[in-house]
Amino acid sequence: MKRIYSLLIGLSFLLLACNKKEPADLIVHNGLVYTVNSDFDQATAFAVKDGKFLEVNSNENILQKYSSSKTIDLEGQFVYPGLIDAHTHFYRYGTGLKVADLTGISSFQSLVETVKEHRKEHPDLAWILGRGWDQNLWPEKEFPEKSLLDKAFPDTPVLLTRIDGHAAIANQKALDLGGISANTSILGGKVILKIGQPTGVLIDNAIDQVSSKIPDITIDAARQALLDAQKNCFAVGLTTVVDAGLDKSTIDLIESMQQEGSLKMRVYAMINPTEKNKAHYFEKGPFQNESLTVRSFKIYGDGALGSRGASLLAPYHDAPNELGFLLNTPENFLSLAQEIHAHGFQMNTHCIGDSANRTLLDIYAKVLMGKNDQRWRIEHAQVVHPQDIQKFAKFNIIPSVQPTHATSDMYWAEDRLGHERIKHAYTYKDLMQQNGLIALGSDFPVENINPLFGFHAAIARQDDNNWPKGGFQPENSLTREQALKGMTIWAAYANFEEHLKGSIEKGKLADFIITKKDLMTAPEETLRDIKVQATFLGGEKVN
Incomplete structure (x- = not known):
């Protein structure tokens, strides 16, 4: 009898142990979860603990196995990994929120x-700064x-x-401070002249000669710029940004700011290749934690197509002498590559023109020497000659592109390139097929920070008015699955961060977003209107 009693007690304890749920910090259930794992699986629920995904599974499994004081019933909403913008100017965007916004202005007089x-509004500033003008929107287009x-x-x-950051106009006072005259000659830059005198327009490296005279902003202003940028990015679902070109400071x-907790945004920082920066980081070596990755240098190969600074193999169609x-x-x-x-x-x-792409791809080839896992990147890869595109596959070079560049440039890009060469531009599908992946970004503030604009542009190849019908060069559109991967797991891979983020999987950082409408099935013409309902970073709601 005692033996039976002991057996019953043992069974009771075993049943209690089996029924005891594991603690979690957060449970999310009753939705459609796009995991973006290797099989692109879907789930309905997941649990989070210590800032990471604990398990991803069905509603029944998660709710039976885990308990938490924080539970979110999605009520049928949709979940995706936190979005990664593979090419931004995050810090510059933050500082730019305080300068004159010149985007979309239709004439120089209005500017x-x-x-x-x-x-x-800012009478006490020593310099007047602005950003965003585009002469292609003006009647004279000059x-x-x-x-x-x-x-x-x-x-x-x-x-x-x-708008592209590769041209600027300065008044005479600024030119004088920068020492710019009709005789100024700068490697990788140009001073535009008219009747032998500077017009005020500066191209690429010539801008630096003037901008270097602008006083540095205060540390408090720099901190606020980062916080302002973070707030706006969280609001549109970005949990990681790639900042293309930063100094050590x-x-x-x-x-x-990440260590103190005020800056939560995860950052992959590309370093400016100054002698000072190189000396420090070459000695320190690559660095990565859950919030910050520092393992790359941002190099500028050429300028931009809109300002005719992109380096082409043949002259511009609308400027035969350039x-x-x-x-x-x-x-x-x-x-520099060898170093x-x-x-x-x-x-x-940064490579825009087909000559710049060819030059840098060939330099990469000399250094990388065949298949590798160095993950060197071509940023923009905008105009690539058909003879050069296979070099991405041969040397495992990652194309990092911005789909909204195609839909912003499509109104005038053929003027620059001509009917035949335009077919070799913005070839995202062709580039993606080289290594089976492509990293997608926005280049904000050149383009809007909303990543869903890029998602729409990648798959529809249309602007915010859903023009043109059928899309711009639709043969190079991406599928929705490819576009989502380009903004999550493929972007993470391009950053050497795929073990940390980019998909909703056990052990990865619990970065995710929630939407009411499904990005994978909503009509194309509605994609730019979809709002991010909530953004979570490490299981913490940040928007």
Whole structure:
């Protein structure tokens, strides 16, 4: 009898142990979860503990196995991994929120009036700065001339940057401070002249000669810029941003703010290749934790197509005497590539024109020497000659592109390239097929920060008015699955972060977003209107 009693007690304890649920910090259930794992599986629930996904499974499994004081009933909503923007200027976007917004302005006269209004709001600033103008939106479609700025601001330096950041117009005061004259000659830059005198328009490296005279912002202003940028990014579902081109001081600030907890945004930082930066990071080596990855250098190969600074193999269709230009010599690019490779860093190079892409792809080939896992990247890969595209596969080079560039440029890109060469531009499907992946970003503030605009542009190849019908060069559109991977797991892979993020899987950081409408099935024309209902970072709601 005692033996039976003991057996019953043992069974009771066993049943209690079996029924005891494991503790979790958060349970999310009753939705459709796109895991973006290797099989692109779907689930309905998951549990989170210590900032990571504990298990991803069915509602029944998760609710029976885990308990938590924090539970979210999705009520049929949709979940995706936290979105990663593979190419941004996050810090510059934050600082730019305080300068004159010149995007979408339809004439230079209107631009000057906007700058005047901005000056009234900020009368004490030593410099007047602005960003976002695009001469392709103006009736004459030509670069401006500074006389109106000289008249409006004779004693205050003005520097207004084009939408792509590769051209700017300065007034005479700013030109004087930068030492710019008709005789100025700069490697990788150009001073636009008219009747032998500077018009005020500066291309690429020539901008630096003026912008270097702008006083540095205060540390408090820099901190606020990062926080402002973070808030706006969380609101649209971004949990990781790739900041393309930072100095050590800014990277140090980002790291310190992450450590204190004020900056939660995860950052993959590309380093500016200054001598000072190289000396520090070559000695320190690549660095990564859950919030920050520092293992690459951002190199500028050429300028932009819109300002005719992109380096082309044949002259511009609408400017037969211009080829654009590289921003450095091939010899210097090769030396830099060898240096970066020797110290174990990625080389991530801005290449727009087909000549720049060919030059840098061939330099990569000399250094990488065949198949590898170095994950060197070509940023933008905008115009690639058909003879060069296979080099991405041969040397495992990752294309990092921005789908909204195609839908922003499509109105005038053929003017620059001509009917035949335009077919070799914005070839996202062809690029993706080389290695079976592509990293997608926005290049904000050049484009809008909303990643769903890029998702729509990648699959529909249309603008915000769903034009043109059928899409711009639709043969190079991506599928929805490919586009989502490009914004999550493939972007993580391009960052050497796929073990940390990019999919909803056990052990990875619990970064995810929730939407009411399904990105994978909603009509294409509605995709840009879909709102992110909530953004979670490490299981914590941040928006």
